[in-house]
Amino acid sequence: MIEQYEYEDQRYVEDVNDTYEGDDLGITMQSASCRFKVWTPKAAEVQLLLYPPSADGSPEEYSDRSGQLKPNEIPMNKQAQGIWHVEMSGDWCGYRYMIQTTFGDGRREIAVDPYARAVTMNGEMGVIVRLEHTDPEGWKEDVRPGLESPVDAVLYELHVRDFSIHPSSEMKYRGKYLAFTETGLLDSEGNSIGIDHLTELGITHVHLLPVFDFATVDEAQVDASNSDRSNYNWGYDPLHYNVPEGSYATRADEPETRIREFKSMVLALHQKGIGVIMDVVYNHTFDTARSSFEKLYPGYYYRQWEDxxxxxxxxxxxEVATERHMVRKFIMDSVRYWAEEYHVDGFRFDLMGLIDTATMKSLAADLHEKVSPSILIYGEPWGALESPLGDDMTLKGDQRESGFAVFNDNFRGAIKGDSDGAGTGFATGAEGAEENVWVGVRGAITDFTSAPTETINYVTAHDNLNLWDKVAYTQGLKGTLGFISYDEDGSVKGCDNVQQAVQQASPYKQVELGHVLENEMVRRCLLANGIVLTSQGIPFLAAGDELLRTKFGDANSHESGDVVNAIRWEYKKQFKPVFDYYRGLIRLRRAHSVFRLRTRGEIEQNIRLLEQDKGVLAYELLGTASGDSWKRVIVAYNAAKESRTLSIPSAQWHVVVEQGRAGTDIIRTVVGGELSIPAISMTVMYCS
Structure with missing residues (x-):
């Protein structure tokens, strides 16, 4: 049987007789045997290369290249559907292995098994492990945090190393998975930091930048003092999709350690009631010619143009050809493996536009049916450059009624303006942005969604300018604050290196301590994320926004090292009123279902526009329909530099958010038909 995939410029033909439906690719461990299966239908011969366990943990000890010891070459047997397999009796735990393929033209390749679940340092070889030996104490009793609806989530995007690497964290496991297991940490003024900070803030899920094994960080050269730009990365350079990254483990040279410590991190977060989202990058790999995909089946895993x-x-x-049967299967197998073996609670898809819509729909249905309906799935509904995928790209609107969500860049731009420049949006001083903000506030149901569960509402993420720096750009303060600028060759303008540039910068030069909330930049930041946290949909925060985190104007800090990226925990005591405001808004959202309506119909029936003009947007929410104890709620945003007065329905209104104070406690009561909203702020009030 032949299946055809039509691209705009090409037709790819796939023989489905060479596709496999089983769920046992890679290694299957039995009590007294080990079975290997690899899919490589075009190979003429396949051998399993088996290396004994290394005495000192070094993969080089038994490397063919070192000349110290040749591997044991074990012929694999060909089956139908492109499968090669071999089963061996005995206990092979700790042994390294590779797959050697020989093709009809005589070409020979040696590859790491793409289904490998453990690897040596820097991913040079696969390793045989018994996964049950990697479970930390309490793992079998681990419970996935409950989530009735995606809109109940509050997402917090975070890089594992950034979280703990700064000296101000004073953590034992700086830069490691285990930093998330450290509790009871306090700064000099008694403020919680680390995982306790996340709990106090009230977020429901930590969204981790890629934590599968990636290519460009040398796992042998990473320690707590290493801030070299050349050995830091966000992880968008996939090497092995089914193995945790080793640089975040205490021992990258012990294959089981990274697995056990990743699970320990998940367990610690779950015990705090916080879910774990993995940022996954199935749209491309770090390398093409040297990838296991290309070595095992040349030309199959990657899209090509007509030429x-x-x-x-x-x-x-x-770009990976996700629409091809075995590529789609690999992705679906991989996400399900992480969800089941590592208890991961959701997945964010990088450049999801390059993943065909059929694959996204299939994997969402599979995870929700076979693992948990609470699994969160969302991604970027765009690509970077032109793709032959054409109409099958997963773009805004393709997620409708399909069980996954997309980032709402329309709302993002309406709130803040462009991502890397001085362009403004509603919260940063633009005129005429009210209508686009209003569309986003209602969950984009008049734009591209069928329900608010399908939109990720955010203003900034790890890439582009972070929120504090973006606001500084819009206010013309880039030079005043001494932000970093780069030449075309990547060197830092006016400085010898990045560290010197950071030392010379003054990102909070205009913020007066003791009067933090009176600062205009601070107020614009609070307004921007205040809109996110009170809108219908799924709110998403970038780590450190609640601390006024700066990256010193670096808009693409993926290789800028710890000196730019590390979260500086001393900012919490410095900007504690900002943290308290974020915590209050999150508490408000989670306590009142009127901010978390589930359907388009609920939004249409229970949200009413009150004012939309000249930097002001105000609306009323009816809480009774969602079972909220607050019968009516008014939310008002004022982006103008002066206070504004608007007419409101006559009632006794209890103000719970106003001028840097936020939560569920009553600040004051308003009686009458008018409300004065302070400049660059938001007000929330209710009547019962």
Missing amino acids: GTYSNGSGTGN
């Missing part, structure tokens, strides 16, 4: 050249819709050198 046979590989397409590059990712902007990073290649």
